[in-house]
Amino acid sequence: MGILGKIFTWWDGATIGTSIWSSLNGEQVGTDAQGNKYYRGKKPVKAGQPFAGRERRWVIYAGANDASRVPAEWHGWLHGSFDGPPESNLPPPRIWEVDYTPNATGTAQAYRPAGALERGGTRAAATGDYEAWTPGD
Secondary structure, rough: OOOHHHOOOOOOOOHHHHHHHHHHHHEEEOOOOOOOOEEEEEOOOOOOOOOOOOOEEEEEEOOOHHHOOOOOOHHHHHOOOOOOOHHHOOOOOOOOOOOOOOOOOOOOOOOOOOOOOHHHHOOOOOOOOOOOOOOOO
16 A cells, blocks of 8 residues: 555555554554554553543554454453453464454355345245244234
């Protein structure tokens, strides 16, 4: 993305202003496998403001701003489930865990079952095992 894109767009990564603000007002805590950077505020949240007494935490995405790209362990850290970075709080990976796949909703790769209008399908005919409900039954 060019310099103009970084100045004016927010939907495909952080703008220049957000990146500068993050480096001035926060300290980087860590980075996940996808390159997302996690920050905590240098100053505590003032009394009278939302989340007073709690630490401000945020993520700068590497690429598209999609919340589904935050791994579960970092999600827990962002929401204050534990204080230290996730690496110090993680159990060993399970054999059944799979790598991240992006949320495909709204894209050409989205799941469309048989009969979906987007696939050009038609609805299956009723088999006769359905009985409509009527009020008073």
